[in-house]
Amino acid sequence: MRTPLHDWHAGHGARMVDFAGWDMPVQYTTITDEHAAVRTSAGLFDISHMGRLSFGGPGALDLIQHVFSNNAATMKDFQVRYGLVCNEQGGIRDDVLVYRWPYGWAMVVNASNRAKIVAWLEQHRGARDVQTVDQTEATCMIAVQGPKAVGLCRGLTEADPGQLAYYYAAPSRYRGKNCVVSRTGYTGEDGVEIMVGADLAVTLWEDLVARGARPCGLAARDTLRLEAAMPLYGHELGEEIDPFQAGLAWAVKLDKGDFLGRDALLKRKDDPTLRRRVGLALEGKRLAREGASVLKDGREVGKVTSGTFAPTVNKAIAMAYVDPALMEPGTALEVDVRGKAEPATVVPLPFYKRPKS
Amino acid sequence: MDPKSLRYSESHEWASLDGGVCTVGVSQFAVDQLTDVVYIELPSVGDAVQAGKRFGTIESVKAVSDLYAPVDGEVVAVNDALTSDASPVSQDPYGKGWMVKIKAEPGATLDHLKTLEQYQQQIASEGH
Numbered sequence: 001m002r003t004p005l006h007d008w009h010a011g012h013g014a015r016m017v018d019f020a021g022w023d024m025p026v027q028y029t030t031i032t033d034e035h036a037a038v039r040t041s042a043g044l045f046d047i048s049h050m051g052r053l054s055f056g057g058p059g060a061l062d063l064i065q066h067v068f069s070n071n072a073a074t075m076k077d078f079q080v081r082y083g084l085v086c087n088e089q090g091g092i093r094d095d096v097l098v099y100r101w102p103y104g105w106a107m108v109v110n111a112s113n114r115a116k117i118v119a120w121l122e123q124h125r126g127a128r129d130v131q132t133v134d135q136t137e138a139t140c141m142i143a144v145q146g147p148k149a150v151g152l153c154r155g156l157t158e159a160d161p162g163q164l165a166y167y168y169a170a171p172s173r174y175r176g177k178n179c180v181v182s183r184t185g186y187t188g189e190d191g192v193e194i195m196v197g198a199d200l201a202v203t204l205w206e207d208l209v210a211r212g213a214r215p216c217g218l219a220a221r222d223t224l225r226l227e228a229a230m231p232l233y234g235h236e237l238g239e240e241i242d243p244f245q246a247g248l249a250w251a252v253k254l255d256k257g258d259f260l261g262r263d264a265l266l267k268r269k270d271d272p273t274l275r276r277r278v279g280l281a282l283e284g285k286r287l288a289r290e291g292a293s294v295l296k297d298g299r300e301v302g303k304v305t306s307g308t309f310a311p312t313v314n315k316a317i318a319m320a321y322v323d324p325a326l327m328e329p330g331t332a333l334e335v336d337v338r339g340k341a342e343p344a345t346v347v348p349l350p351f352y353k354r355p356k357s
Numbered sequence: 358m359d360p361k362s363l364r365y366s367e368s369h370e371w372a373s374l375d376g377g378v379c380t381v382g383v384s385q386f387a388v389d390q391l392t393d394v395v396y397i398e399l400p401s402v403g404d405a406v407q408a409g410k411r412f413g414t415i416e417s418v419k420a421v422s423d424l425y426a427p428v429d430g431e432v433v434a435v436n437d438a439l440t441s442d443a444s445p446v447s448q449d450p451y452g453k454g455w456m457v458k459i460k461a462e463p464g465a466t467l468d469h470l471k472t473l474e475q476y477q478q479q480i481a482s483e484g485h
Contacts, residue, residue: 027392030392031392031418032393190390219418221420223418286396286398286416289421309396316395
């Protein structure tokens with residue numbers, strides 16, 4: 001599939017790769033340059049491949065509560081909340097953002113899980129009076145991220161993104177058409193995500209470029225989120241991993257009432273046999289890639305789920321799942337990097353935290 | 358070195374043979390594809406290498422790739438500076454970015470490798 005910005009990317013020197021069935025820009029220039037643009041200025045990402053679902057009808061909240069690990073009932077209008085969709089075994093089917101509007105709800109899901117989540121919602125709708133609409137292909141979604149992102153977007157839409165609190169969103173107008181401006185992101189920086197009709201995608205993108213935002217690809221998005229220790233579905237998250245293992249207990253509200261996976265999560269919560277997500281810092285420059293074994297005294301005690309050279313912190317980092325007894329920061333471990341054990345230390349997450357402005 | 362005078366392997370190494378010593382690096386195309394090179398692993402002086410077999414590793418933010426020797430022989434010089442700072446490989450792949458010098462077996466040639474023109478045809482057909 002192609003986003004409404006596909007031809008713009010291809011025509012502006014982006015290398016395109018398949019991501020979850022979408023032909024997406026992986027980089028325009030170098031990963032480190034694009035990464036640095038987001039950390040120091042403002043970067044632009046086409047995230048139109050992510051699934052955008054809207055919910056209407058009196059049963060919408062009840063359906064969302066049924067599938068969502070966090071508590072949607074305590075959200076204020078215009079608030080955005082992160083949480084998981086779990087299977088009945090407590091494993092993670094997806095990690096999502098839920099939006100509350102005065103007139104309904106919306107959910108942003110991973111591109112790779114869109115069909116699965118749409119089917120899951122239909123499967124569990126029951127007798128609830130709720131209509132879900134998949135708006136992914138009719139709209140686009142553009143993330144503007146970095147210390148200059150919010151200022152750069154000011155005046156573009158009727159709503160001033162500077163007036164939005166973090167994890168709040170506003171329905172607004174862009175060039176006379178409906179849009180949504182959301183103070184959210186996936187880079188560890190301040191910024192906004194803007195959703196507008198597919199017909200205005202290129203116009204909005206070019207407006208943002210003209211204001212100084214630098215087009216970035218998915219490769220930089222990956223190194224940015226990794227430094228910020230944000231989990232990525234298919235790597236840190238999956239059907240066999242529960243939110244407690246992933247360090248996402250804050251997004252699970254076991255006391256909110258029943259929801260899918262809750263019974264299993266109650267049992268898994270303190271299970272000492274389940275591996276936990278940790279951050280690793282490697283001493284050398286050899287990179288620990290996904291799938292590499294984590295070792296302690298020569299014995300496998302875990303697996304790397306993501307690893308890269310982190311441009312901002314300037315070292316080789318990784319996220320891994322390890323035995324819970326070994327998750328304490330400072331624990332000395334090793335990673336098997338192509339047959340050679342490389343020293344690695346458990347470090348607190350995130351690897352990078354943006355300076356307070 | 359002048360890219361026109363070099364020979365190239367399908368796996369994107371370049372080679373030049375002078376007085377029985379073969380100098381090896383990677384092509385501009387390879388570094389353009391890799392971008393963001395972070396680490397290079399090279400053999401030691403005295404190591405034996407075999408044509409078509411791995412002699413080192415080049416690692417970028419994106420991926421790790423093996424480096425393949427163009428000829429049989431013994432490593433007689435290594436560009437050790439690259440192991441602490443890999444940037445010359447990206448900035449000057451045919452000059453300061455050279456990687457190893459291999460003392461080739463007597464009578465060795467680079468005839469099995471591609472000319473620049475043949476290599477450019479290969480790149481074009483890879484569709485980048």
